[in-house]
Amino acid sequence: MNFPSKLIENAVNEMSKLPGIGKKTALRLVLHLLKKDEENTIHLAEAITNMRMQIQYCRECHNISDAEVCAICNSPSRDRSLVCVVEDTRDVLAIENTSQYKGLYHVLGGIISPIEGVGPSDLHIDSLVRRIPESEIKEVILALSPTMEGDTTAFYLTKKFKPFNLKISTIARGIPVGGELEYADEITLGRSIVRRTAYEL
Amino acid sequence: MNFPSKLIENAVNEMSKLPGIGKKTALRLVLHLLKKDEENTIHLAEAITNMRMQIQYCRECHNISDAEVCAICNSPSRDRSLVCVVEDTRDVLAIENTSQYKGLYHVLGGIISPIEGVGPSDLHIDSLVRRIPESEIKEVILALSPTMEGDTTAFYLTKKFKPFNLKISTIARGIPVGGELEYADEITLGRSIVRRTAYEL
Secondary structure, eight states, rough: OOOSOOHHHHHHHHHHTTTTHHHHHHHHHHHHHHOOOOHHHHHHHHHHHHHHHHEETTTTTTEEEEESHHHHHTTTTSSEEEEESSSHHHHHHHHHHHHHOOOEEOOOSSOBBBTTBBBBGTTHHHHHHHHHHOOOOOEEEOOOOSSHHHHHHHHHHHHHTTTTTOOOEOOOOOOTOOGGGGGGHHHHHHHHHTTOOOOOO | OOOOOOOHHHHHHTTTSSTTOOOOOHHHHHHHHHOOOOHHHHHHHHHHHHHHHHHEEETTTTEEEESSOOHHHOOOTEEEEEEHHHHHHHHHHHHHTTTOOOOEEEESOOBBBBBTTTGGGTTHHHHHHHHHHHOOOOOEEOOOSSSSHHHHHHHHHHHHHHOOOEEEEEOOOSOOTTTGGGGHEEEEEEEHHHHHHOOOO
């Protein structure tokens, strides 16, 4: 694409580095910013710069935080005997949105993936293992993706937890609520029958 | 959504003001920026700020430009007897990419749309009408969308051009190259038969 202006070209190139945004979409976004007031662009630029430069991570759970210890780790109303291990911040947000969990979190910051060159030392695993004896944690919930990498990470973690007297659980797999049986894949449907639960009224 | 940090919330809110970007996508983009080096975010913020603050519009054709007169209007190799009227910069880019047009452009900056409150005075129509007698323009090509608004704008323009001895043309409508007849809509197919062109080998 030949851009009418170096300024536009530069902005489009930077925008299109974002995931899922190609050159055409980037151009649409840039032309949108041009149509709107200058303030809109300045606010956007400031918001992302401040976010990137001032962001902190919780010392305890490694979740994104505005302070040294995050609001969840600091809250007196959370159950300190439970810790839910997740891959990243988005998973914390997703679980928080359910309002069904009142324990603590531990954000690994990724998942063991030999193909992408991510090993256990690249993740916040050591700090989790250190955290357990120092805390009141009695149960660890592994809320990782049901992929090869997720299973590998879960397996590695359970071995690390061996020395401690911990209950280790994992989130339930099965047919989604509202999902139709005929559209479910065989593995999910098979597991949902093998691991059936007591019927509750 | 409850964000773990005000900084994240702010960045997500600003990002999601962009067209086609909802809160979830914005969060994905923000977390992507967090994973990458600080420089990436700074470059993006600088690129959009510079673009917005320093952008100029060509005095002649109102296209985006790095100078007072754009590269196309300034080029000695363009045919100054032809002017192609388009809605916005994206249309200029699209036509330029075909390499089939060597004339000048005139960017209206929108299209007449009573529903959205856009009238002729909101567009660069007066400057086009002023431009014609001052220049060597002999033919005006109307390259507007085949919508009600596009047709209204084209009709308004042709009335404005009455006093001048101008050839007025419009881009050809028909079956797209590579398009199959059976999938074409009736209006397009009907027009393509009524306005058939001489067969060229």
